[in-house]
Amino acid sequence: MSGVSWGRSTGVYHEMAACGLHDAGLSVSVVNPAQVRAFATGMGVRTKNDMVDSHVLARFAMHAQPMRWSPPAPEARILQALMARREALAQDLQRERNRHEKAEITAPTALVLHSILETIEFLERHLASLQREIDDHIAAHPGLSRLLKYPSPMCGGAFGCGDVSVRFLTI
Template structure:
């Protein structure tokens, strides 16, 4: 197996192909972060006498910029692993790597793959990708709508020309229609796929989970491979990190940390319930403990 590290940026992919694990012999290549760039990368790898089946690519999860490359490479039959950037940073420290450049990062990623042999990333199914895209769009429209309403509120509080009021009203009306249509599209998409429809119904069997929260949790779980409820909670940023150095404890208590801790615990419990109903494919039972 040959290991190739890819440092992902918006416009380019810095690649390092590790040719010999023992000697650290490697070759590097920079390609565009586009479909044609992926074709160029695979052609370059082939020139090194490495077939797609013998290639293991390791890249960081870099916002949305890694997704297109990861999908294209997986579709080409290449084993792809997507790693949390924090893990790569710690690994680089362990190798005493102090320089931070795209080229160096790709070398570290290749060596990470060779040494730790991370598990393969499983691309989400098409229906999950479409759901995620629809939800991202809905969120963007909702934010635009809120901004326009804020502008309208300020316009009513100031001496604003009538033409501006008219423009704001038209813009808000358009965005409200867009938001309603997107919600219809989301519901229709879920209804068209029995697995999504069934899982959203299971999520909504939990009393506090409504259609919108249910759709968002549904998308997160169907677009990622979580092995446990704790992994899901960590992804959502709900796993606490204990810090008790210096005067930090006093400051946290002064800011009402106990209340926040309680809220965090409740949110983690809810995430565990969501993971549980989908894992067992059984609806929520409020009297579960009484029946045990």
């Protein structure tokens, strides 16, 4: 099967379609929606609907000739998912720590403090477990290990740029 498909990046929503089209043998390009919108504005297009968007995308693709997109390797996609989950848990943990700090100042009931502390302990355990899964996943895939070698040239020896930063910058 041959053909070309262009689409705007829409967070996680474009990934399944782009992967499916790529797997079907189509050449896929994923472009930044802000670039397409700026292109449309430059053409004097103010209307935004599916019909107009499809024409603007086609004209943008012919003019800009965006690079061909290939999906990340399966092990990289798994690492992306694990890292996204790790980040979500880290944010949840920070929110609970903030709640605990506020609760200590406002002196709520012991039940509330106990609930917050239990949640913090749970999140810390789960975060540590997830970090071990991430480390094991990286160790099990030599390509990821080489890509994520630390210290990374991406950081240029910058202070505060460690394993987690390298993983986010790389994947």
